[in-house]
Amino acid sequence: MLKFVLRLFLFFLFVIHIQLTMAEEKETDNSSLILPLITNYPLTEDFLLKLEKIEKECKNLLPETKNDLITYDSIIHSSIENYATYISSKPKFVNILKENNITPKDFAAGTLALKEISTLLTFVPEQEYSTEKNTIFLNNIEFVKKHFYKATILLESCEKLILSN
Structure with a gap:
């Protein structure tokens, strides 16, 4: 017993x-709703202007890649390092980045932050992230709210060029 x-x-x-x-x-x-990436990388007007120039150049190159297959791999977008490595393997795109004085890592961090915050604003109720105290994150939220449409349009052309084989 x-x-x-x-x-x-x-x-x-x-x-x-x-x-x-x-x-x-x-x-x-x-708490994992808010990725460390978007809490530590500050988004700026300067980055958005560079992204606009890069997007214009991407649009010019897109007709060359019109028939190329586009593959999306979630592992590529899972971290700044993976995305920067993938971008670095695209010589045409790296040249565009160099012309605009931006590194693949900065491009990866900025675009991933824009995407993550856009997704957060679109699909997650505000009370889920409104208690965050990190000022960089809060500034990024306001930045993306202000430039939401522009940011989404700019990212599309670059993604097509980056992901084409």
Whole structure:
């Protein structure tokens, strides 16, 4: 009888531990709505102007790649490093970036931040991220709200050129 009670007690301790762990993971999942990328990379008017110039050059190159296949791989967009590496493998695009005095890493960080914040503003209720204290993130939110349409249009042509094979 004592062994049974002891085993039952250990089982309940295990269940309580699992419940606490799951509760902590749930809290962590809520905070993961806001990626470190968009909380630490400041978006500026200067970046948007450079993006506008890059987009115009991308549009000029798009007819050359009209028949190329476009592939989207979520791993490429999963981090700044992956995206910058992928961009670096596209010589035409890297030349455009160099002409506009921007590195593949800065381009990757800026465009991913624009995309993430645009997605956040579009699909996530404001109360989910309104408690954030990071001023860079809050400034980025306001920046994207102000330039939402322009940012989305600019990103489209560049994406087509980058993702074409």
